Amino acid sequence: MESAKYVSQKVSKARWRPVSSSFLQQPEIFATGSWDNEENKISIWSVGNYENSGLEDGFEGDPQLICENKHDGDVLGLQFLDQERIVTASSTGAVTIFRHHHNSQTISVSQQWVKAHHYPCDNAPCTAVVCSSPEIITVGEDGRIIVLRADQDCMAQVIENADSSTIHAVTYLRTTEILTVNSIGQIKLWDLRQQSNSASQILSLSGDRVPLYCIDRHPNQQHIVATGGQDGMLCMWDVRQGSMPSSLMEAHSAEMWEVHFHPTNPDHLFTCSEDGSLLHWETSSHSDMPSFLQGSRNSSVTSRSAMALAGGNQSLISAWLNGDSSKSRLETTHMLPSQTLSVNSLDVLGQCLVCGTDGEAIFINKQVPV
Structure with missing residues (x-):
């Protein structure tokens, strides 16, 4: 079941609100941020569980706006900190925590770092944010990495000259380690315990320095680790081995804006692009072995087909890393009707997928086959 909602805003970010760990619960609330509009907004939507929403028929799948608030600058990053709070990264350099008040169904600013990212004489866009409550990590065009804590006004940690180029994205590797990607095709691993201005590891695309x-x-x-960038290629990396990607796969014909593993079934991966497409990637290894075994940290656990491909004498860790041999075992599916304008953002949780586009539309699919 797929539905499209036209929202009169170019949608730059879309994120599901986390659900309780109850295995059967599907997400119902998501947030979006806009960009390149006269007045940008952060908006909260409901796709309501139509079976017990108490609303009239016809609500099925069609997202309803719950509340919104204006946002200074383009929304370049957006993450839920918890059930009530949402963190945004702005093109003005600001980092803002919005609070969704469930009783009054309103949203308001609860905390803000106005010029978190900046140049000596000007604002620098804050390009991305990742959260693990109460910790918030932001990166920016100024090459800084900032560690903030909700409910503390001062910055917990600043890596001042983390990069000489724009840092475009950040994610956690482990609790105290993060990964960043930059505009010269590098992945950098940072150990936040080191209080150091230099990365503990650098991986990079050889040859052309394609922005990631x-x-x-x-x-x-x-x-x-999966990355995407200006050339639309999907790159898979093993951060334990070497400094180059393990496999490169042709994905999109233009910039790849986001890549997401399915959080509970990582045999599935999703990518979206400037070319207007959203792809669902699936490793066929799951047909040989349950996903919970695939995800095992024991690297000797491999699927029978993987062992056969390797001649049976080589421990293959994951179908994602197998380069050429894995391509025959990767299926890709186009998730959207033919699009012309950029798909800027996607998020997937349970069987629900949401994406936002420059065509001023939000697409919802509540039956993703994962």
Whole structure:
């Protein structure tokens, strides 16, 4: 079941509100941020569980606006900090925590760092944010990495000259380690305990320094990392081995804006692009072995087909890293009707997928086959 909602805003970010760990619960609330509009907004939407929403028929799948608030600058990053708070990264350099008041169904600013990212004489866009409550990590065009804590006004940690180029995205590798990607094709690993201005590891695309725009790590096998960038290629990396990608796959014909592993079934991965497409990637290894075994940290656990491909004498860790041999075992599906304008953002939780586009539309799919 797919529905489209036209929202009179170019949508730059879309994120589901986390659900309780109850396995069967599907997400119902998501947030969006806009960009390149006269007045940008952060908005909260409901796709309501139509079976017990108490609303009239016809609500099924069609997102309803709950509340919104104006946002200074383009929304370049957006993450839920918890059930009530949402953190945004702005093109003005600001980092803002918005609070969604469930009783009154309103949203308001609860905390803000106005010029978190800046140049000596001007604002610098804050390009991305990642949260693990109460910690908030932001990166920017100024090459800084900032660690903030909700309910503390001062900055907990600043890596002042983390990069000489724009940092486009950030994600956690482990609790105290983060990964960043930049505009010269590098992944940098940072150990926040070191209080150092230099990365503990640098991986990079060889040859052309193609800007990388997005990164995500495998939820179970944390050494497996996916990135995408200006050339539309999907790159898979093993951060334990070497400094170059393990495999490169042709994905999109233009910039890849976001890449996300499915949080509970990482045999599935999703990417979206400037070319107007949203792809669902699936490793066929799951047909040989349940996903919970695939995700095992024991690298000797491999699927029978993987062992056969390797001649049976080589321990293959993951279908995502297998380069050429894995391509025959990767299926890709186009998730949207033919689009012309950029798909800027996507998020997937349970069987629900949401994405936002420059066509001023939000698309919802509540039956993603994962």
